Amino acid sequence: MLNLEQDIQYIKGVGPNKAKALQRLGIYTIEDMITHYPREYEDRTKPKKIAELVDGEEAFIQAICVSAVTVIRKKKNMIVYKMAIRDDTGTLVTTWYNQSYIKDKFRIGEGYNFYGKISKKYGAIEMNSPEFEEANKHEITGRIVPMYPSTYNISQNVIRKIIKECLKIIYGKLEETLPEKILEEYKLVDINTAILQIHFPTDFEQYKKARKRLVFEELLQVQIALLSVKYDYTTQKTGISFSKNVKMSDIINSLKFKLTKAQLRVLEEIDRDMESSKPMNRLLQGDVGSGKTIVSIISTYKAVKSGYQVAIMAPTAILASQHLESFKEILEPFEIKCELLVSSITAKKKKELLERLNNGEIDVLIGTHAILEDNVLFKKLGLVVTDEQHRFGVRQRSIIAEKGENPDVMVMTATPIPRTLALILYGDLDISIIDELPPNRQKIDTFAVTKNLEDRVNNFVKKLINEGRQVYIVCPLVEEKEDIEAKAVLELYDKYANQIFSKYRVAYLHGKMKAKEKDSIMQEFKDGNIDILISTTVIEVGVNVPNASIMIVENADRFGLAQLHQLRGRVGRGSNKSYCILKYDGKSKEKMERLKIMTQTNDGFVVAEKDLELRGTGEFFGTKQHGLPEFKIANLFEDVSILKIAQEVAMKIEKDDPKLEKEENIKLKLMAEKKINNRIEL
Ligand code: ADP
Ligand code: MG
Numbered sequence: 001m002l003n004l005e006q007d008i009q010y011i012k013g014v015g016p017n018k019a020k021a022l023q024r025l026g027i028y029t030i031e032d033m034i035t036h037y038p039r040e041y042e043d044r045t046k047p048k049k050i051a052e053l054v055d056g057e058e059a060f061i062q063a064i065c066v067s068a069v070t071v072i073r074k075k076k077n078m079i080v081y082k083m084a085i086r087d088d089t090g091t092l093v094t095t096w097y098n099q100s101y102i103k104d105k106f107r108i109g110e111g112y113n114f115y116g117k118i119s120k121k122y123g124a125i126e127m128n129s130p131e132f133e134e135a136n137k138h139e140i141t142g143r144i145v146p147m148y149p150s151t152y153n154i155s156q157n158v159i160r161k162i163i164k165e166c167l168k169i170i171y172g173k174l175e176e177t178l179p180e181k182i183l184e185e186y187k188l189v190d191i192n193t194a195i196l197q198i199h200f201p202t203d204f205e206q207y208k209k210a211r212k213r214l215v216f217e218e219l220l221q222v223q224i225a226l227l228s229v230k231y232d233y234t235t236q237k238t239g240i241s242f243s244k245n246v247k248m249s250d251i252i253n254s255l256k257f258k259l260t261k262a263q264l265r266v267l268e269e270i271d272r273d274m275e276s277s278k279p280m281n282r283l284l285q286g287d288v289g290s291g292k293t294i295v296s297i298i299s300t301y302k303a304v305k306s307g308y309q310v311a312i313m314a315p316t317a318i319l320a321s322q323h324l325e326s327f328k329e330i331l332e333p334f335e336i337k338c339e340l341l342v343s344s345i346t347a348k349k350k351k352e353l354l355e356r357l358n359n360g361e362i363d364v365l366i367g368t369h370a371i372l373e374d375n376v377l378f379k380k381l382g383l384v385v386t387d388e389q390h391r392f393g394v395r396q397r398s399i400i401a402e403k404g405e406n407p408d409v410m411v412m413t414a415t416p417i418p419r420t421l422a423l424i425l426y427g428d429l430d431i432s433i434i435d436e437l438p439p440n441r442q443k444i445d446t447f448a449v450t451k452n453l454e455d456r457v458n459n460f461v462k463k464l465i466n467e468g469r470q471v472y473i474v475c476p477l478v479e480e481k482e483d484i485e486a487k488a489v490l491e492l493y494d495k496y497a498n499q500i501f502s503k504y505r506v507a508y509l510h511g512k513m514k515a516k517e518k519d520s521i522m523q524e525f526k527d528g529n530i531d532i533l534i535s536t537t538v539i540e541v542g543v544n545v546p547n548a549s550i551m552i553v554e555n556a557d558r559f560g561l562a563q564l565h566q567l568r569g570r571v572g573r574g575s576n577k578s579y580c581i582l583k584y585d586g587k588s589k590e591k592m593e594r595l596k597i598m599t600q601t602n603d604g605f606v607v608a609e610k611d612l613e614l615r616g617t618g619e620f621f622g623t624k625q626h627g628l629p630e631f632k633i634a635n636l637f638e639d640v641s642i643l644k645i646a647q648e649v650a651m652k653i654e655k656d657d658p659k660l661e662k663e664e665n666i667k668l669k670l671m672a673e674k675k676i677n678n679r680i681e682l
Contacts, residue, residue: 002173004031012165013158021154022162033166034195036159037214037633038146041207044115045143051089055120060141061127062113063087065106085114092118092125099129111135113142131157144201163199171196177671178217179664182649188213198633212642215634219424219643223650224660225672226427230281231658239279239406240382243306251301251334255294262436263291269432270299273408274383280408283426285416286434287604288569289441292412293323295434296385297330299410304336304363308382308407311400312366315387317342317515318522322544323387324366331364341367341376344515372399385410415562416604418612420640423647435605443602444572445579448556448595450586457581458500461532461550465504469576470525470548471532472539474567475510476555485536486512492554493534501532509535537563539570546574556582557591561611564595565604613637 008029009019027033044060053059063085072080081096083106094114096102106112116130131140140157148159174191176183183190189197194210201207248271252259259267266284273280286292300310312327314320320342327338339353339362356362360379365371381404386397401409411429422431449457461471473496475489489510497506507530509521518538525533526545533539533548551571556564564582572578582595597610636643653665660669 002170004029004170006030008033008162011162011169013161014165018154018158018162021151024151025149025154030166030170033163034170034199035632036148036163037198039149040147041201042115042145042147043204044141044145045203047113047142049089050087050092050125053092053118053120053125055118058115058117059127060113060115061085061087061092062111062135063092064111065108066091068108069103069106071103085112090125092127094127094130094132096129105132113137113140115141115145144204144207146199167196167199175667177667178213178220179668181664186216186645186649188216211633215639215642216646218631218634219639219646220650221668221671221675222424223427223647224653224668225675226424227650227654228660228672229428231654235278235658237279237406238277239408240274240306240308241277242274242302242308242382242408244275246302246305248298248302251298251330254333255330257438259294260291260434260436260438262286262434263295266295266432266434267298269430270295270410271302273430274299274302279406280410281429282408282410283422283429283431284410284412284434285422285431286412287416287437288414288566289573290434290437292414292434293326294330296410296412297327299383299385300327300364301331301334301336303383303408304331305334306382308380309357309360309362309378309404310364310383310385311371311378311381311403312364313371313384313386313396313400314366314368316538317344317368318518318538318543319387320366320368321519327364327366336363337361338364338366341365341370342515343368343370369396372396376403378403380404381407383408383410385412387412387414415566416608418605418609420636420643421612423643424636427647442572442577444568445577446568446582446599446602447579448582448584448592448599450584452586454583457552457583460579461552462501462504464550464579465531468547469550470528470530470545472548472551472570473532473534474539474551474553475534475536476553476558486510489534489536496532496534504531505529506532506534509533509538511536511538537567539567543570544573545570547576549574549576549578550581551579552581552583554583555585556595557584557588561594561597561614562604562608564598565607568598569604 006029007019008014008022008027009016011030011033014022022028022033025036027036042058046060047062048059050061050063053061064087065083066086067084069081069083072082074080077098079098079100081099081102083094084091085094094116112132112135114127114130114132116127119126119128133140139160146160147156150156150159172192174195176191178188178191182188189209194213197206197210198214201210248267270280270282273282284292284295296312300312303310312323314323321340324338324340331338339356341350341353345353353362354375354377357365358377358379365378370376384397384400384404384407386400386409397409397411401407411426417425465471473492475485475492489508493506493508507521507524509518521530521533522543524530525548528547549571551568553559553564553567559567568580571580580598582598584591584595594614597607601607634642653660653668657665660666660672
């Protein structure tokens with residue numbers, strides 16, 4: 001019987017050394033190997049004649065060897081091997097460097113196939129380090145050749161050979177993983193054909209078919225996995241029906257401003273969920289400044305006045321304490337008690353706080369991940385709000401939800417996510433979108449500037465400070481290492497505080513400082529006692545200082561666009577005209593093009609869409625902590641149409657067989673479980 005889990009080391013031609021190299025690529029078994037898909041393909045189907053070769057191109061030629069290999073010693077460590085070859089249109093010289101095995105590979109007068117890069121100099125044609133094989137062989141020439149993700153110690157040829165060996169073992173024996181009905185309905189090729197053709201396609205038509213099937217399958221698995229989480233949560237469990245007699249309108253009418261239509265629509269959706277006995281599981285999306293916080297405050301009011309407690313979880317201490325302020329301001333007049341729990345509070349205070357939480361004296365607990373700890377016990381938790389930043393994910397959400405009995409859950413994301421991605425990342429949630437900003441929001445004028453404009457920028461900053469404004473200067477993110485970042489902040493601080501802006505009050509903030517220190521600096525800045533705050537991206541999240549109206553980002557090209565947009569959202573929060581200045585070093589046109597997008601739009605969804613397009617999903621989120629499953633073949637930007645079909649199919653299957661118990665769905669169920677486990681482990 002076919003064993004896909006078989007150790008790759010024992011496949012013909014592998015052995016312990018190559019197995020080690022493969023492990024670096026995450027390949028341990030036959031299954032890993034055959035799902036190590038090519039990253040691209042070279043079309044080596046059509047041979048060219050020597051006379052028609054063009055300088056710089058990569059070409060496949062069929063030629064006869066007409067000279068012995070000459071060996072030329074250049075420098076100490078360099079030996080060059082040259083050989084002349086010819087076809088009926090001309091002659092060229094092949095060149096290899098330091099590859100001694102070349103010497104006795106060829107016989108004069110015999111025909112070979114070559115593939116390599118052409119260079120033409122002074123009328124002579126050369127082919128550099130070509131790949132080659134005998135004329136009658138067509139393994140690396142005369143066909144479409146796969147190129148694999150690789151590391152330095154294993155060559156393309158070796159990977160191709162190993163995959164060929166694996167295909168010999170598995171081809172025709174792989175069991176179909178998709179239900180027959182679906183294959184027929186969506187005209188998908190079978191699994192054996194797909195795997196064979198994705199590695200060694202007969203032509204591009206076959207390749208496309210193979211890829212479509214594999215992408216579809218991958219996306220379907222993820223969708224089914226997410227739907228099953230959603231199903232377990234919303235249909236299998238009875239949640240809380242919050243009181244119909246508690247009217248959101250009572251608190252809405254007490255606000256100093258009018259809610260936008262979008263906010264009202266979203267609140268209606270939430271109100272409906274809250275009153276229903278199904279547990280709410282909802283994602284609240286909206287651009288920076290669209291007013292998500294107030295939506296969570298109003299929902300909190302509803303929960304507390306129905307007799308329940310609420311937990312609000314924020315990704316950083318700064319943001320948590322800011323939330324506390326906003327919640328208190330609006331909820332205290334309604335006699336709702338809000339408290340803060342962050343890891344920096346004293347043991348004594350914490351003990352007392354946990355007691356009051358446990359006996360129900362505290363209505364709303366706002367905090368960081370400290371809230372997740374086992375000893376944080378609620379009396380009657382009814383609503384959980386997480387401000388997610390892609391940092392929490394499914395697991396944390398469920399840990400905190402377990403502190404109540406099927407409480408309602410609301411997830412807020414501060415970074416707008418393109419809709420397709422939201423479906424993948426949050427497919428287990430219902431989605432509400434605030435697609436409108438409060439009125440009179442001004443556009444933040446954004447400029448991308450190079451070093452030679454630095455003086456003008458600095459003078460502009462001085463002018464604005466003299467008018468009473470405050471400034472953020474964001475330090476380039478060097479690596480995700482806090483001490484390196486801290487050093488960069490201090491260097492910048494030295495430059496600005498002691499030289500350029502020595503007449504002004506300059507302070508700095510970085511991730512290595514104690515929470516208390518950070519909070520006090522932030523407070524000073526809020527109170528207007530600091531003119532310029534130099535900071536790492538710790539200010540990225542939700543910080544609200546309305547008088548800060550200019551932001552300068554150093555080396556802005558090192559940030560993702562979505563992140564720049566998030567940073568930019570720190571200004572333009574008051575009534576003053578606001579600016580964002582993105583500095584970059586002036587050489588690269590590509591950087592300029594990317595930053596230009598920021599100067600053209602203030603719409604976070606547009607920015608996110610572009611960012612995803614330019615950098616792909618991995619980079620889009622910056623780290624792997626986003627909870628997004630790893631995709632082996634699907635590309636979320638290009639494969640949107642397949643994603644939509646996969647989602648429809650997943651919903652159909654789920655509806656027809658919610659527990660995936662039918663014979664035809666068993667395989668899908670296993671695959672989906674594997675996906676979801678990987679995801680939750682993140
Ligand atoms: P975000 O969606 O980025 O979390 P916030 O909830 O922090 O946005 O809201 C940004 C600011 O806008 C806050 O000061 C908030 O009080 C204010 N705000 C929210 N909704 C409205 C509205 N409908 N009209 C005017 N101001 C609003
Ligand atoms: Mg917010």
